Amino acid sequence: MRTYEQSIAKHQAAKQHLAGGVASSLRASMKPTPLYAKSAKAACITDVDGNTYIDYLLAYGPLILGHAHDGLNESIHQALLNGATYGLQHDGEIKLADLLTEVLPCAEKVSLSGSGTEAVMLALRLSRAYTNKTKVVRFHGHYHGWSDSIFTSFPSSDMSQKASDDRAAAIPPGTFGQSENSLDDIILLPWNDPEALESTLRTRGHEIAAVITEPVMCNSGCIQPKAGYLALMRKLTQELNIVMIMDEVITGFRLSLGGAHGRFDIRPDLVVIGKAMGGGIAISAVAGNAEIMKLVDEGKVSHLGTLNGNCVSTAAAIATISHLAQDNGAAYKHMETLFTELADGIRALLSKHSIPGVVNQIGPVMHMMFIDAIEVNDFETFNKRDAAQYTRFAELMLEEGVLLRPNGLWYISTAHQSAEIEATLRAMDRVFVQLTLQTSEKQEVTG
Numbered sequence: 366m367r368t369y370e371q372s373i374a375k376h377q378a379a380k381q382h383l384a385g386g387v388a389s390s391l392r393a394s395m396k397p398t399p400l401y402a403k404s405a406k407a408a409c410i411t412d413v414d415g416n417t418y419i420d421y422l423l424a425y426g427p428l429i430l431g432h433a434h435d436g437l438n439e440s441i442h443q444a445l446l447n448g449a450t451y452g453l454q455h456d457g458e459i460k461l462a463d464l465l466t467e468v469l470p471c472a473e474k475v476s477l478s479g480s481g482t483e484a485v486m487l488a489l490r491l492s493r494a495y496t497n498k499t500k501v502v503r504f505h506g507h508y509h510g511w512s513d514s515i516f517t518s519f520p521s522s523d524m525s526q527k528a529s530d531d532r533a534a535a536i537p538p539g540t541f542g543q544s545e546n547s548l549d550d551i552i553l554l555p556w557n558d559p560e561a562l563e564s565t566l567r568t569r570g571h572e573i574a575a576v577i578t579e580p581v582m583c584n585s586g587c588i589q590p591k592a593g594y595l596a597l598m599r600k601l602t603q604e605l606n607i608v609m610i611m612d613e614v615i616t617g618f619r620l621s622l623g624g625a626h627g628r629f630d631i632r633p634d635l636v637v638i639g640k641a642m643g644g645g646i647a648i649s650a651v652a653g654n655a656e657i658m659k660l661v662d663e664g665k666v667s668h669l670g671t672l673n674g675n676c677v678s679t680a681a682a683i684a685t686i687s688h689l690a691q692d693n694g695a696a697y698k699h700m701e702t703l704f705t706e707l708a709d710g711i712r713a714l715l716s717k718h719s720i721p722g723v724v725n726q727i728g729p730v731m732h733m734m735f736i737d738a739i740e741v742n743d744f745e746t747f748n749k750r751d752a753a754q755y756t757r758f759a760e761l762m763l764e765e766g767v768l769l770r771p772n773g774l775w776y777i778s779t780a781h782q783s784a785e786i787e788a789t790l791r792a793m794d795r796v797f798v799q800l801t802l803q804t805s806e807k808q809e810v811t812g
């Protein structure tokens with residue numbers, strides 16, 4: 366039996382002076398306690414109690430090369446030796462911008478920022494300045510960072526929110542401290558619904574500056590776009606002078622070197638990338654159409670940030686992208702093969718234990734959920750999953766040495782190998798026995 370005593374004690378100590386006891390609100394939800402890490406290497410992470418886990422949380426996505434990757438560490442180290450940041454320009458920025466325009470199909474020009482949230486803010490500002498319009502269409506279940514201009518709420522709770530012209534029935538803010546006014550410009554639509562998209566864009570296109578979409582609904586069930594849906598979005602936005610923004614903060618450098626837009630062969634006006642781009646170092650970018658990005662060249666749109674394009678983050682991004690690009694995309698084949706094996710293995714175990722569940726996987730990202738459905742292709746069905754059972758499952762997996770995000774989203778890195786996948790499936794086989802037992806005990810008590 367693993368113990369988490371040190372983590373529990375540290376969390377208590379942290380609460381004294383660190384607001385919330387964690388550095389990002391979401392991390393507080395981990396059961397049985399927010400874990401404190403001691404060290405990590407490749408696919409594994411060790412906590413302060415000495416427990417080692419196979420890691421599928423991967424720092425919520427960025428660690429595409431796994432932990433403490435030697436080549437990446439070396440590049441970061443070299444950069445640090447010459448100075449972490451200058452506030453002056455340096456070669457790393459030029460090299461990274463060149464590299465991004467080379468590997469991202471839609472990128473003619475790029476801007477560098479520090480986080481996905483900041484890059485989304487820039488993409489929205491560019492869209493408004495370019496079109497001279499203000500409204501932004503976003504979708505139920507998608508997440509685009511936590512800035513006031515887009516954070517309607519956490520994806521799982523925005524189903525109840527209805528877009529409306531009626532000021533009194535405006536979208537309620539998803540957090541205290543957020544002004545309702547900031548959401549006046551948001552039009553919230555169901556995703557993967559071509560009719561809703563077309564009718565809204567056609568009737569309100571004159572006031573819509575941008576449509577922002579995750580290319581795969583990674584934040585709510587890893588649901589793929591319906592055939593033709595993104596192409597329709599592209600066609601309508603082009604026709605109606607609306608900027609199409611693809612939020613590739615998760616999918617960028619994960620679904621392929623060219624991100625989801627490369628994989629799906631769609632050319633949005635702007636893409637936002639973050640997470641995997643820096644391999645664990647804070648960096649993000651907006652990339653896209655030179656006509657729109659020109660607004661930054663001309664000084665019409667301000668793009669700011671003290672640490673933008675610093676030496677460490679640009680070195681990390683160049684090293685990460687270069688490693689991913691080696692051997693003709695071998696890294697992507699490796700991750701996809703292993704994750705497909707894992708997803709298939711999980712489906713077989715669900716069936717073996719007669720546990721209703723669905724695994725949605727695309728390349729190196731997947732979502733596993735407990736739900737009485739054959740497939741989950743829309744947000745409404747996704748919201749019927751048994752989230753509490755998944756939390757119990759994640760806690761039992763932790764006991765077995767597998768670290769999972771409590772909401773069901775799994776990532777894999779290039780450092781994961783077959784041995785880890787096999788160990789994960791063996792652990793899950795044991796956990797499913799316990800889960801079934803717990804469920805029947807609960808049913809006996811309530812029955």
Ligand SMILES: Cc1ncc(COP(=O)(O)O)c(C=O)c1O
Pocket residue numbers: 480481482483485508509510511579584612613614615639640
């Ligand atoms: C699709 C998407 N966009 C934007 C963001 C915000 O990125 P960051 O947390 O780096 O600000 C996230 C974060 O999870 C995301 O998943």
